[in-house]
Amino acid sequence: MSTSTIAPNPSTSNPEPILQSGDPPSMPETNDKLSIRVRDLNLWYGDFQALKDVNIDIRKGIITGLIGPSGCGKTTLLRCFNRINERYEGVKTTGDIEILDKNIYDSDVTSRQLRRRIGMVFQRPNPLPISIYDNVLFGANLHKTHKQLTRRERNDVVQQALEQVALWDTVKDKLKTRATTLTLEQQQKLCIARLIPLKPDVILMDEPCSALDAEGIEQVEGLIESLRDDYTVVIVTHNMAQARRATDECIFMLMGKIIEHSSTADMFLNPREEQTEMYIQGRYG
Amino acid sequence: MLLLLLLDRNTTKGNLSFRRSFQQLQDRLEPVVVGVIYICGWSAILFVIAIFVFVFKESLPAITGIGTEIAAGEIEVEQLDLVEFTTSPRWIPESSKKPAFGILALIVGTLSVTFFSILLAVPLGLGAAVYVSEFAGNKTREILKILIELLAAIPSVVWGFIGIVIMNPLITNLSGEAVGLNILNAGIVLALMSVPIIVSVSEDALRAVPDSFREAGLAMGANRWEMIYKVLFPAAKNGLLAAVLLGIGRGIGETMAVLMCTGHSVNMPTSLFDPVRTLTATIAAELGEAVRGDLHYHTLFLIGVVLFAFAFIINLTADLVVKGVRDQSNV
Numbered sequence: 001m002s003t004s005t006i007a008p009n010p011s012t013s014n015p016e017p018i019l020q021s022g023d024p025p026s027m028p029e030t031n032d033k034l035s036i037r038v039r040d041l042n043l044w045y046g047d048f049q050a051l052k053d054v055n056i057d058i059r060k061g062i063i064t065g066l067i068g069p070s071g072c073g074k075t076t077l078l079r080c081f082n083r084i085n086e087r088y089e090g091v092k093t094t095g096d097i098e099i100l101d102k103n104i105y106d107s108d109v110t111s112r113q114l115r116r117r118i119g120m121v122f123q124r125p126n127p128l129p130i131s132i133y134d135n136v137l138f139g140a141n142l143h144k145t146h147k148q149l150t151r152r153e154r155n156d157v158v159q160q161a162l163e164q165v166a167l168w169d170t171v172k173d174k175l176k177t178r179a180t181t182l183t184l185e186q187q188q189k190l191c192i193a194r195l196i197p198l199k200p201d202v203i204l205m206d207e208p209c210s211a212l213d214a215e216g217i218e219q220v221e222g223l224i225e226s227l228r229d230d231y232t233v234v235i236v237t238h239n240m241a242q243a244r245r246a247t248d249e250c251i252f253m254l255m256g257k258i259i260e261h262s263s264t265a266d267m268f269l270n271p272r273e274e275q276t277e278m279y280i281q282g283r284y285g
Numbered sequence: 286m287l288l289l290l291l292l293d294r295n296t297t298k299g300n301l302s303f304r305r306s307f308q309q310l311q312d313r314l315e316p317v318v319v320g321v322i323y324i325c326g327w328s329a330i331l332f333v334i335a336i337f338v339f340v341f342k343e344s345l346p347a348i349t350g351i352g353t354e355i356a357a358g359e360i361e362v363e364q365l366d367l368v369e370f371t372t373s374p375r376w377i378p379e380s381s382k383k384p385a386f387g388i389l390a391l392i393v394g395t396l397s398v399t400f401f402s403i404l405l406a407v408p409l410g411l412g413a414a415v416y417v418s419e420f421a422g423n424k425t426r427e428i429l430k431i432l433i434e435l436l437a438a439i440p441s442v443v444w445g446f447i448g449i450v451i452m453n454p455l456i457t458n459l460s461g462e463a464v465g466l467n468i469l470n471a472g473i474v475l476a477l478m479s480v481p482i483i484v485s486v487s488e489d490a491l492r493a494v495p496d497s498f499r500e501a502g503l504a505m506g507a508n509r510w511e512m513i514y515k516v517l518f519p520a521a522k523n524g525l526l527a528a529v530l531l532g533i534g535r536g537i538g539e540t541m542a543v544l545m546c547t548g549h550s551v552n553m554p555t556s557l558f559d560p561v562r563t564l565t566a567t568i569a570a571e572l573g574e575a576v577r578g579d580l581h582y583h584t585l586f587l588i589g590v591v592l593f594a595f596a597f598i599i600n601l602t603a604d605l606v607v608k609g610v611r612d613q614s615n616v
Contacts, residue, residue, distance in 0.1 A: 116506045142511060
């Protein structure tokens with residue numbers, strides 16, 4: 001791991017909570033609006049190298065899709081961005097990942113700070129087995145951002161978050177029921193809603209629609225669409241049609257390497273690489 | 286198998302017909318096998334009911350005053366004063382002048398030892414379960430689980446031995462009390478005895494929590510400890526409660542170790558260093574010497590009924606906690 005030469009960004013190292021309504025994610029307009037910058041990233045699970053010399057720049061405020069066949073490393077890459085890969089034994093990483101100009105492998109970055117700024121939505125909806133209300137406030141409670149808030153303000157935070165994911169009207173009368181009693185689609189929306197009170201800069205999504213039915217997919221895709229501009233969204237998907245519909249840029253990966261990174265329109269209409277073309281046409285994967 | 290072979294030689298020649306006759310035999314045996322399995326299943330219920338009926342029947346003369354028939358014919362039994370039985374702390378069954386049959390001190394003894402042991406056993410057991418399920422590597426986990434099961438297999442009389450030979454001098458030396466057989470001693474021994482149950486049940490409960498819950502907590506920025514007590518504990522709540530209740534059940538039912546470690550003296554305790562006597566130990570120590578058919582004998586069975594009631598309430602609560610309350614638990 002080499003150290004980053006770029007000075008720490010004051011807003012990233014600032015532990016103060018950002019919870020005022022309507023406050024856009026604070027971010028300097030440097031680096032040509034880059035959100036995530038990956039340099040020479042290699043990752044091994046034991047002896048197996050899952051990522052090979054990955055270099056990418058992910059732009060801020062757009063939806064970037066990670067596509068590729070199973071086992072190509074796209075989920076692994078996604079899970080590097082909030083360092084949740086580290087919970088497994090035998091994972092070794094080299095290289096740098098800079099998120100908003102701060103190397104996330106620097107020793108002064110704790111996983112707690114990092115994960116507050118980088119939310120994650122999983123393949124299987126995983127609301128916690130507590131009430132809907134407590135689920136939305138889970139992150140806020142964890143990061144003590146609500147200590148100064150009154151009960152009414154907390155209620156407002158919950159309402160705002162649930163409104164943003166279009167779940168408020170459905171659940172406003174049963175906020176105290178267990179979140180796991182909701183339908184899968186509602187659960188997934190809740191999983192997105194619980195990130196909102198923390199105002200993350202980046203939201204990572206690992207095949208967020210694969211457990212949902214067609215209608216649920218449509219709704220959640222609409223929701224992801226609405227997150228653009230406020231958040232940088234990185235989404236792993238197996239579904240080519242979804243990548244085409246819902247993303248602005250796409251990164252195609254194969255065998256742990258980045259093959260192509262271009263705007264979604266370019267990738268699906270004029271792929272530069274032969275491998276990309278073959279994958280998109282469904283020849284393999 | 287031999288029978289089948291004989292059958293084959295007698296009735297058939299050749300492989301095909303053997304197979305056919307074997308199949309016929311199987312078909313005929315099917316209802317028998319099903320019947321045997323039914324009996325196995327129902328026998329559990331049968332035994333519980335039979336034991337309860339027996340204990341209850343033996344205790345009945347103490348309540349009604351009508352003795353059971355022994356060879357010489359019906360004998361009259363003195364009737365037990367139920368108010369005295371439940372509220373008096375005096376238990377002097379063998380007194381020739383005025384015997385007293387109050388079990389309050391025994392109940393308090395049982396509850397105080399159990400309560401103290403559970404106070405020690407719950408943190409220890411839960412902590413061990415969390416370590417085994419969340420922190421230990423695969424190898425350590427397997428070794429620990431085997432050792433914990435081994436701990437559960439130690440006979441209770443050996444635990445009693447430890448209480449008398451090791452704990453007793455330790456307590457007298459450290460506290461300056463004259464005798465080290467008391468609530469403290471029995472509570473510690475009983476705690477060590479119930480830890481294996483608590484560990485294995487709660488470890489199962491923790492391991493049953495889907496990994497996605499852990500990832501959800503961690504990805505929100507929780508550290509490991511926050512993840513454990515804010516995510517895992519609520520998710521495994523029912524299993525953990527059941528583990529604690531099973532530990533309590535173990536404590537109330539334990540006999541030999543508490544007989545040896547409590548000091549076995551009828552006493553309303555006022556401190557941890559007071560010796561007490563428990564319900565179970567009383568039955569174990571006195572039933573062999575009680576005159577069969579007299580009030581003392583029947584009263585001991587009535588204590589058995591009381592123990593039965595304790596065990597029943599605890600097990601029922603554990604069952605309800607595990608199954609029923611799950612849905613309403615967060616309202």
